[in-house]
Amino acid sequence: AQSVTQLGSHVSVSEGALVLLRCNYSSSVPPYLFWYVQYPNQGLQLLLKYTTGATLVKGINGFEAEFKKSETSFHLTKPSAHMSDAAEYFCAVSEMGLTGGGNKLTFGTGTQLKVEL
Amino acid sequence: GAGVSQSPRYKVAKRGQDVALRCDPISGHVSLFWYQQALGQGPEFLTYFQNEAQLDKSGLPSDRFFAERPEGSVSTLKIQRTQQEDSAVYLCASSPDRGSYNEQFFGPGTRLTVL
Numbered sequence: 001a002q003s004v005t006q007l008g009s010h011v012s013v014s015e016g017a018l019v020l021l022r023c024n025y026s027s028s029v030p031p032y033l034f035w036y037v038q039y040p041n042q043g044l045q046l047l048l049k050y051t052t053g054a055t056l057v058k059g060i061n062g063f064e065a066e067f068k069k070s071e072t073s074f075h076l077t078k079p080s081a082h083m084s085d086a087a088e089y090f091c092a093v094s095e096m097g098l099t100g101g102g103n104k105l106t107f108g109t110g111t112q113l114k115v116e117l
Numbered sequence: 118g119a120g121v122s123q124s125p126r127y128k129v130a131k132r133g134q135d136v137a138l139r140c141d142p143i144s145g146h147v148s149l150f151w152y153q154q155a156l157g158q159g160p161e162f163l164t165y166f167q168n169e170a171q172l173d174k175s176g177l178p179s180d181r182f183f184a185e186r187p188e189g190s191v192s193t194l195k196i197q198r199t200q201q202e203d204s205a206v207y208l209c210a211s212s213p214d215r216g217s218y219n220e221q222f223f224g225p226g227t228r229l230t231v232l
Contacts, residue, residue: 042225043120043223043226045223049220090159103148105152107159107161109159
C-alpha cells in the first residue's frame with residue numbers, strides 16, 4: 001500500500017523567503033509523485049510531477065521539487081515566496097503499472113502555507 | 118477550453134435524504150475519478166471509471182454510495198440516506214487516458230453538508 005506523509009500542517013514564511021514543504025512517501029513500486037495546490041473554494045491544480053528521468057522537477061509559479069529515492073522524499077521548494085503563494089499544498093503518489101484501475105492518487109493531509117509581509 | 122465542472126457547488130441535505138452530485142469531465146477524457154475530502158484532510162479516492170466502465174470502487178465507504186457514468190462522459194455520484202459523516206467536499210477529476218503518469222484535472226468540488 002502506498003502512503004504520503006506531509007510534515008507540518010501549517011507553514012508560515014515571510015514574503016521573499018525560501019519556501020520548503022516536506023513530503024515523504026511509501027510505495028512498494030517505483031512511484032509517480034505529484035504536488036497539487038488548492039486555493040479556497042477551488043479544485044486542485046497541478047504544480048509539478050515526477051515520473052521518470054531527471055530527479056529535479058520544475059513546475060509552475062517558480063516551484064520545484066527533488067525526488068530522492070534514498071530518503072523516500074519529494075520536498076517542494078520555491079526560492080522566494082510571494083503573497084499569492086498562500087494556499088494549501090498537497091503531495092500525492094500514484095503507483096506505476098497499475099492494471100485495470102487507473103492511476104488513483106493517494107494524498108497527504110496537506111500543508112497550509114501562509115505568507116506574511 | 119472548459120475544465121471539469123461540478124454541480125451543485127453546495128448542497129445541504131437533511132439526514133436521511135438522498136443526494137446526487139454531477140460531474141462534467143473535460144471532453145474526450147477517458148478516465149474519471151471521484152474523491153472525498155473531509156475538512157482538514159487530503160482527498161481520498163472513492164471510485165474510478167474508464168469510459169463507462171467502473172473499474173475500481175474500492176474507496177466507496179458504504180453501499181449507500183453509488184456512482185455511474187452511463188455514456189462515458191458525465192458522471193453522477195449518488196448518496197442514499199445521507200449521514201452526518203458524509204459531510205465533505207466531493208471532488209471529481211478527469212484524465213486523458215489511464216496512464217499512471219497522467220495529470221488529473223480537478224473540478225471545483227461539491228460541498229455537501231448533512232444536518
